[in-house]
Amino acid sequence: MSSSPPSEPAYKAIARKKRAQLISRIPQEWRLDNKWIPGGMLSAEESITNIEAYEAVNVMDVPRKCGLLSSKQLQITEDWDVKGLLGEIANGRLGAKEVCEAFCKRAAIAQQLTRCLTEPLFDTALHRAGELDAHFQRTGKPLGPLHGLPISVKDTFDIAGVDSTNGLAALAFKPATQNAPLIDLLLSLGAIIIAKTNIPQTLAALDSVNVLFGRTLNPLNRKLTAGGSSGGEGVLVAMHGCMVGFGTDVGGSIRIPAMCHGLYGFKPSNGRVPFGGQLNGSVPGTGRSSIQAVAGPIARSTADIDAIMREVTPRAELYGEDCIPGTWASESPPRPLEEDTPRRKFTIGVLRSDGRVAPLPPIAKVLDEVAQTLRRNTDIEVVEIPVPKALGDCQGLVNGLMSSDGGGFMMDLLESTGEPLIPWLQGRMKRGNPRTVAQLFELQARRSEIEREMRKMWTISGSGADGSAEKKIDAIIHPVAPHPVPELDRYNAVGYTSSWVLLDYPAGTIPVRKFAEADLELDREFDSKILGSWDKRNRELWNSNTVDRHVYLNSPLSIQVLIPRLHDYDLYKAMDIIDRALRAEREVKEKKSASAKL
The missing domain is CATH 3.90.1300.10 (Amidase signature (AS) domain)
Structure with a gap:
């Protein structure tokens, strides 16, 4: 009597189902023709171990060349910094929905080239953008200072109704019941969360790779690391799939992805940006007795860091129990202004x-x-x-x-x-x-x-x-x-x-x-x-x-x-x-x- 074949580990079926869910959330009309996807774009399973197959390919130009983005969508996603784009929306020259669609489509393209996403939130993002447009038409005013700004966040941040898997099969299909405080703060400012992004298994590696979503690739050179643990954020910001991304940093997880993609990463002090509402693989409360990670932005300029932090920092204490009162102003003593005092360099x-x-x-x-x-x-x-x-x-x-x-x-x-x-x-x-x-x-x-x-x-x-x-x-x-x-x-x-x-x-x-x-x-x-x-x-x-x-x-x-x-x-x-x-x-x-x- 022959013995029955051993059953596969549970994580494999969970991973297949989770990846199928991700793919289903990318509209068919936003799918790239295979000719644009470089050779060596391995399956998610192979991408973990078969790293020798990747060639030194740069895919940064694919969004411009593939034909999926209109000339106006290219303009929307490339021509403005945060302040400039917000100004176009606030003056009624751009609608929140057309901005949101341009960035969602570009994020979908980035995902197909790099595996940077874990949770495409395109449907809910476009719905919110429509609500913001309706508010603007009704009142003539933006909802808040970040009205219509497309933002992405690291997978670890809870969003009600959405998984926070941390790249672990055991946490898949267990959606959060409420938003992390940072999410509520960003929404209150009028921002639109368009996606959550990939991270390393256990958050303890500096390459963003896990069994659920596979390996995130660096769009500048697919042989080089995208960094971690906010690697997906670095990729999406670099590929203009969002205006700003929020990551977390306990070992370098904001600054390292920024380095890997030629971006600006900002790790603030503890208490400046709400960090709660995350399951990071440790016993809850561990950070209070060891080292507390912080949240912060990855952006394409210092001006964009300024535009975000000046809105988040003064309001952080209203949303995060882990935050302190703060203003977006210098904490240093003013320099002397007396005429006889030489100006200090x-x-x-x-x-x-x-x-x-x-x-x-x-x-x-x-x-x-x-x-x-x-x-x-x-x-x-x-x-x-x-x-x-x-x-x-x-x-x-x-x-x-x-x-x-x-x-x-x-x-x-x-x-x-x-x-x-x-x-x-x-x-x-x-x-x-x-x-x-x-x-x-x-x-x-x-x-x-x-x-x-x-x-x-x-x-x-x-x-x-x-x-x-x-x-x-x-x-x-x-x-x-x-x-x-x-x-x-x-x-x-x-x-x-x-x-x-x-x-x-x-x-x-x-x-x-x-x-x-x-x-x-x-x-x-x-x-x-x-x-x-x-x-x-x-x-x-x-x-x-x-x-x-x-x-x-x-x-x-x-x-x-x-x-x-x-x-x-x-x-x-x-x-x-x-x-x-x-x-x-x-x-x-x-x-x-x-x-x-x-």
């Missing part, structure tokens, strides 16, 4: 390393280029910041705090459907023992020590504006990562971003330029003294026997900007000052290059 520090992982040559090079550009600005003073010894201890402490619940809650979810860990997490994640209260006290005490030590970084010896022997640092520039945008599943050294969550410093990403031929340095190896195991792994992303450096060509090179805790508006201003200086430098170079060709 804006002082920017250069922090070149975290002390544990040495930046690879192109990262050190681009940071130096930014510093040199800023030095040429007469209103800016640039100083070097010695790497604080305490900074090197941050990542180890982050690891200890983030594993405080032992991972049991997450492992229970995975095991309930027989879901395996994605390959990158195998060997990196396992069930452990929860920390005792005494152990948590010890970790938090060490955190306080590090916070005290790191405060010293914001002043250096020198002549201060008030005549003191110390100079105040207004902002710091620092790498986002010690390596370029890496290949799939090869991201390394998260300490360059996670340390600032531990310290609760606002931190943002600014794109600088593209990786060029001159950055390859093919005749040189990086052979300085290895600092440790993390540093050794980082060098595998550069050494010629472990990577073909040509893969980095034309990928974005970015920097990170840091500000002391709770000075969130000052972070925006610092990012804007630095970004303007960089853009002015590029314009000068472009004019010289054009003149030389004449």
Whole structure:
């Protein structure tokens, strides 16, 4: 008597059903012809493991060339920043519904090319847009300051009637019963939520890949990571599938996707943007005793960050129990205005390393280029910041705090459907023992020590504006990562971003330029003294026997900007000052290059 074949794990049937649901929510008339979808667009199952099949293809132009978007829809999705688009809607030159349809269609195209979505919300978005148009026709006024603005959010945010799967089969087909506070806040401002976006399984990886939706791909180069854990947000913003995306950040999950796509990422201080209403794979309440993740925007300019945060920050305390009173204004003391007081320059520090992982040559090079550009600005003073010894201890402490619940809650979810860990997490994640209260006290005490030590970084010896022997640092520039945008599943050294969550410093990403031929340095190896195991792994992303450096060509090179805790508006201003200086430098170079060709 033959034995019956073993039944498949439950997660497989759930994943097939969930993917079919996603596909069904993309209208047939918005489907791409196969000729536009590059070869190697593997099935969702294959995309997890068969990463060698992807070619270095850029799909950013497909929305313009495929014929699905009209000339007006291309104009709507490409020609305005947030303030400009809101102005067109408020003046009645554009309707909320035609704007919404253009972005929904573009988001559908992005999904077919990159797998960036988990929940297309096109039907409900278009219905809301119709209601906003009716309100405008009836009253002659917008519903709120973000009336008609298409926004996407990371899959983790609850929306009533919609799944928040976190990429886990065990959470599929269990829709939320109420909105996360941030969703209610955005809706109250008149925004339209058009989609939820893809994330890594367990939110503990920096490649956005899971068994439900497969791997999210980078539209600039499908061999490179889209980042995580807000990777789908980064893709959708980069492809103009929404105006602004909201992600979350506990290890770098806003700043890293921004780096991977040449965007602006803004990680605020804890309490500035409502974070509640999310199931993030930990025992509820864990964040209050370990490290609290924050929510924040990914955008295409500093102006767009300003346009969103100036509406969200002052209202956050009305919606989130985890928020504090705030205004979108500087928390810094006003500068002296007396005639006999010399005008103080804006002082920017250069922090070149975290002390544990040495930046690879192109990262050190681009940071130096930014510093040199800023030095040429007469209103800016640039100083070097010695790497604080305490900074090197941050990542180890982050690891200890983030594993405080032992991972049991997450492992229970995975095991309930027989879901395996994605390959990158195998060997990196396992069930452990929860920390005792005494152990948590010890970790938090060490955190306080590090916070005290790191405060010293914001002043250096020198002549201060008030005549003191110390100079105040207004902002710091620092790498986002010690390596370029890496290949799939090869991201390394998260300490360059996670340390600032531990310290609760606002931190943002600014794109600088593209990786060029001159950055390859093919005749040189990086052979300085290895600092440790993390540093050794980082060098595998550069050494010629472990990577073909040509893969980095034309990928974005970015920097990170840091500000002391709770000075969130000052972070925006610092990012804007630095970004303007960089853009002015590029314009000068472009004019010289054009003149030389004449």
